[in-house]
């Protein structure tokens with residue numbers, strides 16, 4: 001899909017980190033960008049800076065997602081690009097130090113945002129995409145990009161909820177791509193390794209240095225712009241479909 005100002009996009013989690021970088025990259029390519037984020041101040045700031053539109057949305061709540069699409073589509077028209085970056089990374093072990101089992105409410109919260117949230121936004125976006133005319137000779141109507149994590153494959157100690165939610169996002173990719181293939185909507189997932197976003201930058205400096213040293217090459221945290229550049233490439237390259245791409249400098253996470 002050729003990126004220009006005839007296209008609209010919705011980016012969730014666009015107020016920070018990987019979503020913010022992607023919103024900026026799409027806007028720089030001329031695309032009309034709508035941002036969904038729970039953080040009103042951050043989402044409004046980014047939308048204001050890129051000439052985009054913001055809607056306060058909790059992706060885990062399907063009615064909130066529906067209301068958000070109404071706001072953004074009224075401003076920008078039907079989106080052809082949907083990038084799911086909203087996510088949370090709460091850590092907890094299966095059994096804690098006191099022998100207590102993992103809080104099921106916390107497990108549900110992580111899955112509710114990372115998995116159900118991605119499903120809510122992707123499915124509602126797809127329902128809109130399939131109603132529009134094809135955008136190119138391939139008959140392409142849209143592209144959905146989800147965000148998993150290397151924790152989908154090598155989850156660490158304390159990542160039972162996070163790893164499960166991200167493995168499910170990776171697992172949704174092929175069946176969703178197959179479901180939507182008849183209508184020319186592609187579905188891809190990016191599984192980032194360690195990226196220098198507020199999610200990681202909040203950690204102590206020595207922890208960040210230790211994490212960066214674990215990356216075989218290049219031995220540093222990924223830049224949000226490197227995620228955004230892959231997202232832009234996925235939009236532009238119509239043969240990419242139904243696959244999860246690790247973007248991780250060859251890291252394979254150790255148990256802890």
Ligand SMILES: NC(=O)c1ccc[n+]([C@@H]2O[C@H](COP(=O)([O-])OP(=O)(O)OC[C@H]3O[C@@H](n4cnc5c(N)ncnc54)[C@H](O)[C@@H]3O)[C@@H](O)[C@H]2O)c1
Pocket residue numbers: 012013014015016017018019036037038039042057058059060085086087088089113114117147148149150191192193194195196197198199200
């Ligand atoms: N940073 C990394 O190293 C890394 C690695 C692997 C995967 N990821 C994944 O990439 C995605 C983006 O992470 P990031 O590092 O940019 O994090 P971030 O914390 O910088 O940004 C996440 C954004 O999502 C928003 N958000 C959280 N819950 C929401 C909800 N219920 N509804 C709407 N918005 C919500 C937050 O307000 C925030 O603006 C996440 O899914 C994360 O799991 C990040």
